[in-house]
Amino acid sequence: MSDQLTVITHRAAPAVGRSVARPASRPVMSRALQPFGGHGVARRQDRPAAFYQERASQWSGLIGSAFEAISSRAAYDLRARIQQVGKEAQDHIEDIDPGRTGAEMKAWLDARLVADVAHHRAVMVSAVREFSDRAAQHFALPRSVPVTPPPSHLRSDFDTDRLVVNKKKNSAMSTWINIGMRAYMGFMIFFVLTQVMEVHVPGWLGVLPVLLLGGVALSEERRRRVDQRRHQAAEAVAQHIGEFADRASRESEELLRGLEMGLGSAYRGRVEALMARAD
Numbered sequence: 001m002s003d004q005l006t007v008i009t010h011r012a013a014p015a016v017g018r019s020v021a022r023p024a025s026r027p028v029m030s031r032a033l034q035p036f037g038g039h040g041v042a043r044r045q046d047r048p049a050a051f052y053q054e055r056a057s058q059w060s061g062l063i064g065s066a067f068e069a070i071s072s073r074a075a076y077d078l079r080a081r082i083q084q085v086g087k088e089a090q091d092h093i094e095d096i097d098p099g100r101t102g103a104e105m106k107a108w109l110d111a112r113l114v115a116d117v118a119h120h121r122a123v124m125v126s127a128v129r130e131f132s133d134r135a136a137q138h139f140a141l142p143r144s145v146p147v148t149p150p151p152s153h154l155r156s157d158f159d160t161d162r163l164v165v166n167k168k169k170n171s172a173m174s175t176w177i178n179i180g181m182r183a184y185m186g187f188m189i190f191f192v193l194t195q196v197m198e199v200h201v202p203g204w205l206g207v208l209p210v211l212l213l214g215g216v217a218l219s220e221e222r223r224r225r226v227d228q229r230r231h232q233a234a235e236a237v238a239q240h241i242g243e244f245a246d247r248a249s250r251e252s253e254e255l256l257r258g259l260e261m262g263l264g265s266a267y268r269g270r271v272e273a274l275m276a277r278a279d
Helices: 049-094 102-138 171-196 203-278
Strands: none
Touching: 049 102, 049 203, 102 203
16 A cells, blocks of 8 residues: 555535536627617617617618719719820820821720729729628618629720821822922022022032922921821820710719619618518
């Protein structure tokens, strides 16, 4: 037998009907931090019908003012984006010859407009989803109504035929007459110097004033034609952007109208079901 002394202690038996383990106390949320005035998100059966009737009476004004604000911000966002695209397009036209780079400008313009409208729609849908979350809190619902917008059918297809400058009748003849007159002026200057003023210079130098004044006239004509193409491109691009902006604005209005009607009917249906259960 071991010499070690074993100490045996006896614990009192638990009282009948009492639990041995005491559950840990749960932290109590401050009333100021609880949503809905400290009541929290209650279960459906905890809300009386009067609660839903009161919240439903406020629903029309709540959704109307919310979508009015969303629509106002959406219109400003779209207008700012369209103005920025127009400014960048005009700056781009000033640096190129639209007659030679029309295809590149079309690709850039179409892609930029579609991308900006996609970002614009994302901003609107995000704002509507935020409102749906607030609406769920308004009705003390555990989940908000999902917002699923329809796909956009808006496309941009800039017509490069708009970049073609309408040539006036006999414009080519007028151009060559102008160049010929300038070259003739150069010849006359050389003739006066050699024949009237009797300046002795080699005859081959007479080609220089002819080529100089004729070349200046040709360069001015080319610059004038480029300016005409730029002016034509600026008008065509501005017209296309304006038409695209009108279609984008109508699509945005239809999108918001559809989302408003969808959310309104969805929350109305949920609340009506809850009121029927609460009665």
